[in-house]
Amino acid sequence: MSLAKAIETGDLAELPSRRDEDWHWTDLRGLIRELPAPSAALEAAPAPGPFDHLADQRVVIANGRRTTQVFMGGTAGVLALRFIGAGAGAHAATPRIDVGAGHMTILETYEGQGAYLSEIDFSIDVGEGGVLQRIVLCDEPEDAVSVSRCEVRLAPGARFTQTVVASGARRQRIETRVDHRGGGASARLDGIYLLAGRRHADITTVVTHAAPGGSTEQLTKGVAQDQARGVFQGRIVVAEGADQTDARMGHHALILSERAEVDAKPELEIFADDVACAHGNTVGALDEEALFYAGQRGIPEAEARAMLTEAFVGEVVDRIDHEGAREVVRAWVAERLGASA
Amino acid sequence: MLSINNLSASIDGKPMLSGLSLELPAGEVHAIMGPNGAGKSTLSYVLTGRDGYEVTGGSATLDGADLLALTPSERAARGVFLSFQYPIEIPGVPAMTFLRTALNAQHKARGEPEVAAPAFLKLIRERAAALKIDPEMLRRALNVGFSGGEKKRMEILQMAVLAPRLAILDETDSGLDIDALRIVAEGVNAMRAPDRAMLVITHYQRLLDHIRPDRVHVLAAGRIVASGGPELAHELEREGYDKYAVEPA
Numbered sequence: 001m002s003l004a005k006a007i008e009t010g011d012l013a014e015l016p017s018r019r020d021e022d023w024h025w026t027d028l029r030g031l032i033r034e035l036p037a038p039s040a041a042l043e044a045a046p047a048p049g050p051f052d053h054l055a056d057q058r059v060v061i062a063n064g065r066r067t068t069q070v071f072m073g074g075t076a077g078v079l080a081l082r083f084i085g086a087g088a089g090a091h092a093a094t095p096r097i098d099v100g101a102g103h104m105t106i107l108e109t110y111e112g113q114g115a116y117l118s119e120i121d122f123s124i125d126v127g128e129g130g131v132l133q134r135i136v137l138c139d140e141p142e143d144a145v146s147v148s149r150c151e152v153r154l155a156p157g158a159r160f161t162q163t164v165v166a167s168g169a170r171r172q173r174i175e176t177r178v179d180h181r182g183g184g185a186s187a188r189l190d191g192i193y194l195l196a197g198r199r200h201a202d203i204t205t206v207v208t209h210a211a212p213g214g215s216t217e218q219l220t221k222g223v224a225q226d227q228a229r230g231v232f233q234g235r236i237v238v239a240e241g242a243d244q245t246d247a248r249m250g251h252h253a254l255i256l257s258e259r260a261e262v263d264a265k266p267e268l269e270i271f272a273d274d275v276a277c278a279h280g281n282t283v284g285a286l287d288e289e290a291l292f293y294a295g296q297r298g299i300p301e302a303e304a305r306a307m308l309t310e311a312f313v314g315e316v317v318d319r320i321d322h323e324g325a326r327e328v329v330r331a332w333v334a335e336r337l338g339a340s341a
Numbered sequence: 342m343l344s345i346n347n348l349s350a351s352i353d354g355k356p357m358l359s360g361l362s363l364e365l366p367a368g369e370v371h372a373i374m375g376p377n378g379a380g381k382s383t384l385s386y387v388l389t390g391r392d393g394y395e396v397t398g399g400s401a402t403l404d405g406a407d408l409l410a411l412t413p414s415e416r417a418a419r420g421v422f423l424s425f426q427y428p429i430e431i432p433g434v435p436a437m438t439f440l441r442t443a444l445n446a447q448h449k450a451r452g453e454p455e456v457a458a459p460a461f462l463k464l465i466r467e468r469a470a471a472l473k474i475d476p477e478m479l480r481r482a483l484n485v486g487f488s489g490g491e492k493k494r495m496e497i498l499q500m501a502v503l504a505p506r507l508a509i510l511d512e513t514d515s516g517l518d519i520d521a522l523r524i525v526a527e528g529v530n531a532m533r534a535p536d537r538a539m540l541v542i543t544h545y546q547r548l549l550d551h552i553r554p555d556r557v558h559v560l561a562a563g564r565i566v567a568s569g570g571p572e573l574a575h576e577l578e579r580e581g582y583d584k585y586a587v588e589p590a
Contacts, residue, residue, distance in 0.1 A: 287429075288392065289429050290429050290430075290431055292391050292392065292413060292429075293425065293428075293429040293431070294431070294439070294443070295390075295412065295413035295414045295417070296389050296390075296413050296414075296416075296417055296421075296422075296423050296425075297414075297417055297422075297439070297440075297443035297446075297499065297503065298414050298417035298418050298443045298444070298446045298447035298450065298503070299414055299442055299443050299446045300412070300414045300446060300450075301412070301414065303442070303446060304414075307434060307439075307442060308431070308433075308434070310433075311431070311432060311433025311434045311482075312432075312433060314433050315433060
């Protein structure tokens with residue numbers, strides 16, 4: 001059951017709904033009354049993407065419905081991978097990457113125009129000793145419904161870091177499933193969402209530790225204003241025998257208006273002994289004392305709000321290892337917060 | 342310069358200031374002393390425009406302009422500075438960035454050109470050195486993890502960089518050991534100028550050994566009940582505030 005399956009079969013009953021626990025807050029069946037025609041192929045070459053200048057290799061998947069794309073990794077490199085939607089049709093794609101023992105950076109974007117429906121089912125293997133850094137910038141139109149699901153399988157000693165940056169859409173779901181199959185692998189899953197208007201973003205992660213000695217660290221920070229809605233679901237499962245697992249998850253959100261909403265569900269399911277696991281979750285408003293303090297120093301309220309909000313999410317931006325991508329994300333965040341101030 | 346006339350204010354309907362009047366001319370330093378709960382901090386917050394303090398009567402003007410009609414940042418741009426009794430932590434914003442943002446916001450509000458980065462760096466380094474502030478501290482998030490004394494020195498650094506017309510120092514001596522107190526007092530004294538006025542709010546006389554006031558006022562139950570020269574501070578130190586313990590108005 002998925003958006004992709006519904007698009008493929010034309011059957012609305014395949015859409016995930018509020019009755020599915022993992023989709024409770026992002027109910028597609030209640031939202032989509034009719035499935036549109038398949039998206040048309042795009043002829044025109046797109047304008048350059050935000051990460052193109054940083055990449056060795058550029059791949060665009062535009063309205064790529066039901067096309068299976070295979071990229072073989074195994075070497076060092078920086079890939080700019082763009083998923084572009086256009087028009088009001090429906091499409092899906094299933095890209096796959098095998099990083100092998102290589103060192104790879106994927107700078108991934110979701111972009112477009114129109115009220116499209118899109119699901120990308122991404123599959124990534126990181127081999128023994130392989131290193132993958134994935135930055136995902138989701139900057140989509142407010143009418144789009146977009147689902148990105150990524151399965152990442154980590155071999156022994158693999159290292160994986162990810163930062164998802166999302167501004168929402170009519171519905172935008174970025175789901176990452178990380179499977180620590182081999183022991184001693186490490187994963188860091190970070191997220192930022194900045195939501196305004198009536199936008200909705202859902203950051204969902206499921207991390208399974210199936211082997212001993214793995215570590216997972218997560219930090220997601222979000223900001224919701226106007227009538228926007230942010231969803232964070234983080235589940236960490238430590239299977240029996242996955243001893244010496246170290247797993248930490250934090251989610252912190254700011255709600256900047258009365259009608260904005262943030263729903264969070266952090267879950268730890270631990271079936272092993274001798275593990276270190278913790279999670280923290282806070283949802284609140286900007287600190288009024290800090291706003292007054294900044295105002296007393298001469299910083300007008302709108303500017304102070306933007307400054308404090310930018311500082312709040314800046315902690316996550318600072319954790320991005322790839323310097324070029326970090327600065328693209330920093331500028332993107334500043335522009336978005338400045339524009340809404 | 343600062344003219345407060347019959348000012349009354351309340352918090353949640355509870356009167357805190359009851360007809361307070363005070364004239365603070367340019368070039369002078371006045372001390373406000375008083376027992377706990379007399380309204381000392383209320384006065385500093387009413388003058389700077391903090392939310393939750395309702396002005397119920399009277400006026401406060403700076404160089405003839407009605408302060409009470411302005412937002413906190415507008416007051417700051419006109420030269421009002423408050424050194425907080427408990428400085429606020431600003432996570433994620435380096436002290437240097439915060440102060441440059443504040444200075445340029447004030448310049449913008451006054452229609453003055455922005456201060457360029459090199460000139461600002463020079464200014465803040467000079468001022469920080471005078472206050473024995475490690476330059477490394479300026480790169481850290483403002484006040485986060487700072488000791489009480491570091492926070493107070495950072496307040497005085499901000500005052501030195503922003504160069505206000507009217508400086509209000511709220512219990513600046515609290516939490517300072519004697520060495521830190523001397524550094525802070527020297528910083529304040531260096532700021533004395535013919536076109537600047539200072540209001541030093543304190544419970545104890547010891548700060549006034551280092552910052553010599555021109556006038557001392559006793560604040561009790563929300564208004565000024567006595568005024569005099571610096572000797573009044575010594576009298577209060579000897580005799581306490583008992584004789585001013587009047588019923589709240």
